[in-house]
Structure formats: structure tokens, C-alpha cells
Amino acid sequence: MPLTEDNILLNLLIEEIATILLNDIEIGRLSITALQYFLFCTYEKEIPFATPEYEVFRYSAILAAKQISDDTYKALMKQLPTLEQIDNLIQVENKLIVNHQKVAEELEPLIEYIDFRRIKRGQIDFIEPLKVIPAEIIQHNSELIDSDLNNIRGIPIYRFKESELFWDRLGSGSKAIIENNGKVVYAPNDLNSWRIVRAKMLLENNGIYEWDIIIEKTCFWSWVGVCASKNFDYENPAGRQSSGWVLGTNGYCRNYDYETYYCPSFHEDGARITVHLDMNKRTCSFTVNGTKYPKVSAWNNLPSKLYPIVSIKYPGQYRIQPHQKK
Structure with a gap:
């Protein structure tokens, strides 16, 4: 050849x-x-x-x-x-x-x-x-x-180091509990409405950023994605806000009043979601349990400064880690 x-x-x-x-x-x-x-x-x-x-x-x-x-x-x-x-x-x-x-x-x-x-x-x-x-x-x-x-x-x-990715206690909704050196967040049994938990890492330079979220314990419709650095409420669901862009375990992507089907649902414990954030093109795509899906077509002009986030309520438990390419 x-x-x-x-x-x-x-x-x-x-x-x-x-x-x-x-x-x-x-x-x-x-x-x-x-x-x-x-x-x-x-x-x-x-x-x-x-x-x-x-x-x-x-x-x-x-x-x-x-x-x-x-x-x-x-x-x-x-x-x-x-x-x-x-x-x-x-x-x-x-x-x-x-x-x-x-x-x-x-x-x-x-x-x-x-x-x-x-x-x-x-x-x-x-x-x-x-x-x-x-x-x-x-x-x-x-x-x-x-x-x-x-x-x-x-x-x-950009493939993050272990020391660079952890949940931010100052960027989290009430009651969410962060442990394991900031790698794991979980919802106690009295947290029955969604709270947002943000990672400490601010993503603001050109390039492609990738990280994994492991849903160690799922809750009713877990959500994974990114949020803007301003005008974001950690006490309310991310997908209902104009500054939040998330994929749910129901297979739908949400941002404010826009919702679209993206992939088959993945409600099982242990699901691995990789977020692929292209800050050159200001787009985002996801890999779910090893299957990579295309960029979310409607998310084609994301802000220049973003944070990784999850939405959590009981009994949810999520781990953040560098992307491990199989």
C-alpha cells in the first residue's frame, strides 16, 4: 500500500x-x-x-x-x-x-x-x-x-494528571459530600433534589480536553457535562440553566429549554462517560461505555471558560478521573 x-x-x-x-x-x-x-x-x-x-x-x-x-x-x-x-x-x-x-x-x-x-x-x-x-x-x-x-x-x-482533577468544595451545591482526596462526590440520603458539583479545573485555553466520569452509583437521571464560569446556580439542575450543558443517563442532552436525543440510555452503576471538549471549535461530544458519539450539534458556540460538572442527588456517587484511552 x-x-x-x-x-x-x-x-x-x-x-x-x-x-x-x-x-x-x-x-x-x-x-x-x-x-x-x-x-x-x-x-x-x-x-x-x-x-x-x-x-x-x-x-x-x-x-x-x-x-x-x-x-x-x-x-x-x-x-x-x-x-x-x-x-x-x-x-x-x-x-x-x-x-x-x-x-x-x-x-x-x-x-x-x-x-x-x-x-x-x-x-x-x-x-x-x-x-x-x-x-x-x-x-x-x-x-x-x-x-x-x-x-x-x-x-x-490535554490529558489531565490525577493531581489536577478533583471536585471543588466551593463550587458545589449544598449537602453534596466530597471525599477520597476530592475524586469522589456522593449524595447523602436526605439529598432528594439535584445539586451541581463542579470540578476545580477551569478550561479556558485552546485545545481538546478529555476526562472521565464514573457513575459508581446512579440516581434517577444522572447528568454529566460542563458549565460556564459565570451566572450558574449550583442549587438547581444544570440542564435547566442557560449556562449548563449536560448529558443525562436517559440519553438526552439538555441546555436550558433545549433538549435532544443523543444516545441510548445508560442507567447502570459503573457507567463510564468521557467528555470531549473542543475549545478550538467550542463544541462537546461524549463517549459512553466505550462508544463514541458525535458532537452535540446544537452546542456549537460554547463559552471560552468552562468547568466540568455533574448533577447529583441520592443515591448518586460519581468519580472524576483523567481519561484513560482504551
Whole structure:
């Protein structure tokens, strides 16, 4: 099958892989040639993309090292921490990789399609001592690093960290109880009318935001969605307000006086709803129990600042967590 831009199936595959964190793809599942083509197709292209550019380099370098030997692969894994490890202030001993020149040769076809301008200076400090890319590339791109440039290419897909997603006690209706380090909210048995519970995270930048809501215990018509940052009443149902946009377990989407059928009902405990919020297009769509549905057609001009929300009453219990792509 020729690798051409006209190949529809191949382009669909590229777009699907772009929504997956490269770290979640086992080393060896992609060849150097396949990864090169993937990076070429997504370089400076406006398509949804999930992996930060530092992790793009890291995955590429580790894959290149794997072509040399297992020892080289293991050595590079130790020398090149993940972004999460960097955030946790992991200490890495700067040692030269024995086969660094061979790794550089394997890595060379990929370097052209890695945007080093998106990699922060502190992250470059982990890359430079490895000597797996030419010093002039490091120097040239260090001068071009743009702090205003997003660290994810294309249309960024933001995958939240566990520490970033939790319910906001100050943004909740009365009686709702938040526990488990802010991850779980439930309604006590005397909460018989809907209350709104908002997540702490404000969504206001361009890009695509995704998170999961697990309905651990359903109530009569649970609701999941987003609300505006202003003019919102946490004591009343979200779907009856002009600043609330929600999907109910009855399969209908609601916003103020507008209601439309969206998907089959899902009243069972354990239902998983993924919210896909596109702040570039100001649209929203949902995945319910693994089935992704299209954007809600009427929600095509959402506000520029939104919060994740749920509507809850007894015996409802909801968990919020980063989206886990299956």
C-alpha cells in the first residue's frame, strides 16, 4: 500500500494514533520507518495530538536505542526520564551512552520531524548530555524555543494528571459530600433534589480536553457535562440553566429549554462517560461505555471558560478521573 496523502485508511490510522500517548504504545510496535511517517504526517499539521513534544523525542530516542541492543535501550531509559518523573524532580546521573553514536544514526531520520521549539529548556538539559543529536541542532533550537508555543503539536489534546482533577468544595451545591482526596462526590440520603458539583479545573485555553466520569452509583437521571464560569446556580439542575450543558443517563442532552436525543440510555452503576471538549471549535461530544458519539450539534458556540460538572442527588456517587484511552 503506497504511503500517499490520498490514502484515506492510512490517514485515519495516523489520526487515531495521534490521539494516543506514545508512551502507551509498546516499544517495537512501531518501526523507525512507521514512526518517521507518523511524525511527518503530524508535523506542523492542525490535527488533534496527545503527546507532548519532549515525549515524542523520548519515544523516538528509546526506539532508536532498541535497534542497537537491549543494554543500550535500558541505559537510555534510565537517562531520559518521563515528563512525570521530571515534574517529580527525579535525579538523573548524566552519563554518556556507550553506543550514543549508533543511537544518533538510528535517530537521524526522525530528528527532522521533531519540533524542538516546543521542548522546554529544562527538558533540553536531559537531552543534551546524551549526545544522540547533533550539538548544532540543540544550539539552534535552544535559541528558537518559544515559551508561547504549546508543548504539544497540532491541536493539543490535554490529558489531565490525577493531581489536577478533583471536585471543588466551593463550587458545589449544598449537602453534596466530597471525599477520597476530592475524586469522589456522593449524595447523602436526605439529598432528594439535584445539586451541581463542579470540578476545580477551569478550561479556558485552546485545545481538546478529555476526562472521565464514573457513575459508581446512579440516581434517577444522572447528568454529566460542563458549565460556564459565570451566572450558574449550583442549587438547581444544570440542564435547566442557560449556562449548563449536560448529558443525562436517559440519553438526552439538555441546555436550558433545549433538549435532544443523543444516545441510548445508560442507567447502570459503573457507567463510564468521557467528555470531549473542543475549545478550538467550542463544541462537546461524549463517549459512553466505550462508544463514541458525535458532537452535540446544537452546542456549537460554547463559552471560552468552562468547568466540568455533574448533577447529583441520592443515591448518586460519581468519580472524576483523567481519561484513560482504551
